[in-house]
Amino acid sequence: MSENKWRLTLHTNQRDELFARQEEPIGDFAFDSGVADVFDDMVSRSVPHYDEMQRMACELARDFARSGTNLYDIGCSTATTLLSLDREIEEGVAFVGIDNAPDMLQKAAQKIEAAGTRRPIDLRVADIHQGFVIDNASVVTMLLTLQFVRPLHRERVLSTVHRGLNDQGCLLLIEKVTSEETAFNRLFIQHYYDFKRRNGYSEIEIAKKREALENVLIPYRLEENTQLLKEVGFSSVEVFFRWYNFCALVAVK
Ligand SMILES: Nc1ncnc2c1ncn2[C@@H]1O[C@H](C[S@+](CC[C@H]([NH3+])C(=O)[O-])CC(=O)[O-])[C@@H](O)[C@H]1O
Ligand SMILES: O=C(O)C(=O)Cc1ccccc1
Numbered sequence: 052m053s054e055n056k057w058r059l060t061l062h063t064n065q066r067d068e069l070f071a072r073q074e075e076p077i078g079d080f081a082f083d084s085g086v087a088d089v090f091d092d093m094v095s096r097s098v099p100h101y102d103e104m105q106r107m108a109c110e111l112a113r114d115f116a117r118s119g120t121n122l123y124d125i126g127c128s129t130a131t132t133l134l135s136l137d138r139e140i141e142e143g144v145a146f147v148g149i150d151n152a153p154d155m156l157q158k159a160a161q162k163i164e165a166a167g168t169r170r171p172i173d174l175r176v177a178d179i180h181q182g183f184v185i186d187n188a189s190v191v192t193m194l195l196t197l198q199f200v201r202p203l204h205r206e207r208v209l210s211t212v213h214r215g216l217n218d219q220g221c222l223l224l225i226e227k228v229t230s231e232e233t234a235f236n237r238l239f240i241q242h243y244y245d246f247k248r249r250n251g252y253s254e255i256e257i258a259k260k261r262e263a264l265e266n267v268l269i270p271y272r273l274e275e276n277t278q279l280l281k282e283v284g285f286s287s288v289e290v291f292f293r294w295y296n297f298c299a300l301v302a303v304k
Pocket of ligand 1: 082094126127129131150151155178195199200
């Protein structure tokens with residue numbers, strides 16, 4: 052690895068102190084360069100069992116991937132999933148990463164370049180609120196991304212994914228979810244914040260991020276997600292992982 056590539060790899064692993072530092076009033080959470088710089092650390096300290104959910108999603112993706120088709124990762128962020136998938140899945144499957152944040156895709160491109168992949172990875176800047184292309188797909192992954200899509204657009208986004216999948220193709224989804232029972236909801240969120248504390252986030256950091264995400268990350272109930280998937284035409288839907296308010300789903304066309 053060249054010195055430059057090594058530097059880029061290290062750069063991606065900066066510690067997330069975004070909400071520890073900011074003095075100014077909290078704005079809405081955005082995937083800008085500040086977030087992109089610390090994203091890998093942020094996501095691994097903020098999402099319970101992140102590595103295991105990634106591993107399982109890749110394992111299931113491999114079960115459904117077919118040579119001569121496309122695999123799309125919607126909300127690919129810094130390409131963590133695409134890099135794992137590249138090691139798992141045969142080279143006859145073409146990879147496309149979609150994200151609307153140029154700063155995140157820049158990090159993705161750097162990581163892909165530094166890692167060296169078995170196939171070219173097509174990174175596309177696209178806002179899925181505006182429309183996007185899914186074609187001849189055997190696998191689509193949307194890991195922690197549908198939750199950022201405005202509720203009114205979710206059905207259309209999932210319809211586009213369903214239309215672009217081949218028969219027997221699958222969508223892999225990971226979402227933060229809410230519970231219908233407010234008592235459970237409160238407990239699950241408490242335990243989630245305990246998890247963040249164990250991972251080194253302070254009360255202030257937790258509170259500030261919560262505020263920043265308030266109108267940006269809108270979790271649905273598991274049943275709402277399942278119903279939406281069925282409504283747009285998926286024939287079977289199954290939960291493959293759950294930890295309190297995080298849930299992973301596989302849906303087959
Ligand atoms: N409208 C949109 N159009 C396109 N992309 C969007 C949109 N809204 C948000 N994004 C993108 O969705 C990603 C969500 S992060 C995914 C993690 C990754 N999947 C992982 O498994 O490591 C999850 C998280 O931050 O909790 C970001 O990169 C946004 O730019
Ligand atoms: O931190 C949170 O509350 C989350 O739901 C996870 C997350 C991780 C990275 C960016 C935004 C949200």
